[in-house]
Amino acid sequence: MAPSSYTRLILQERPKGMINAKTFRRDEAPVSELSAGPGQVVVKMVYISLDPTQRIWMRDEPSYLPPVQIGEVMRAIGVGAVVKVGPNTNLSPGDYVTGFLGLQEYAVVPAQQVHKIDLVPGTELIDFLGPLGVSGGLTAYFGLFEVAKIKKGETIVVSTAAGSVGSLVVQFAKQAGARVVGITGDDDKARYVKNELGADIVYNYKKPSWKDQFDDQVGQADVYFENVGSDITDFMLTRLKTFGRIAVCGVISEYNVEEGQNVGIRNYIQICLRRLRVQGFIVTDYASKFPDAYKEIGSWLESGSLEREYHVVEGLENAGDSLNLLFTGENKGKLILKVAEPGGEKV
């Protein structure tokens, strides 16, 4: 039987530190009110991406996207099925789509703001938040090839190597013929990055000996793929070759701290002394090239040459606690919230 109401999570209070029980308010709305106006579609959500950047969107600070306002549905990338279409749309009921759909069970959005998913051989719906996801594989792809400009034979160091972006950077860099050094915060994750993702060397940064081992085994690297900030970045600034490159994808150690309490960079001078090229990026900078990435990553998936790991949590009510896993390091692979079974989409 179709549900009479659906749930959405409203940003109620901006967290200080970790997300807590007051951060989101559960709002129930009648399913009967879901209708698609001109140019709109109603999407039944299946999977929702849980991303570190959602913690940035909760802050009342200028950023690459406007902050989510108190009282608004929390912004989130998701995948789901179109269940209703309004006039003047180019989508049909049953089409799968992805885009900014929010932390909710149904979304009413302009059809032009979502991307239609083509499930090519070797792919499943969930992959459009993983290797084919904008905040997953596409971020890894453009960060590695367009920003870091990795070349065959170079040594690249990748932080959060067992996570969503990092695990794909490791694999894409190996495919490109680089020597890959992973950094992660857990022995089990380190084994996964080495044995299953194929990194050449992996360090657990929580073990004090890792820096000495790095000096013995790696010495200096050509590229650092930056996802964390803090002490790891300071160390890497002193372990890059002259004219080395840093692709700044994210700085997760700073998302939960209040303004002025971030650790910052102490070895800033190294950028000058080593003539480093440091470039930040947001994946959407490369939106015009997304079709190329879908094609190439899709072909790697089809040939079975990409490992992917999903950490799936069920139920919208678990969104807040689950988001915190990204900051405690308890996720392995891409963290995803499942809100409905794929394939059973009816209003």
Ligand SMILES: NC(=O)c1ccc[n+]([C@@H]2O[C@H](COP(=O)([O-])OP(=O)(O)OC[C@H]3O[C@@H](n4cnc5c(N)ncnc54)[C@H](OP(=O)(O)O)[C@@H]3O)[C@@H](O)[C@H]2O)c1
């Ligand atoms: N620029 C863009 O367009 C873009 C797009 C997507 C993501 N990103 C960025 O990419 C980075 C990774 O995101 P993701 O979605 O792939 O997350 P993820 O790696 O799947 O999960 C986050 C991981 O970060 C590590 N971590 C958390 N707090 C840390 C700390 N204080 N110090 C060191 N490591 C810490 C933990 O791994 P360990 O157990 O290994 O410590 C945790 O599992 C983030 O900085 C994110 O903002 C950027």
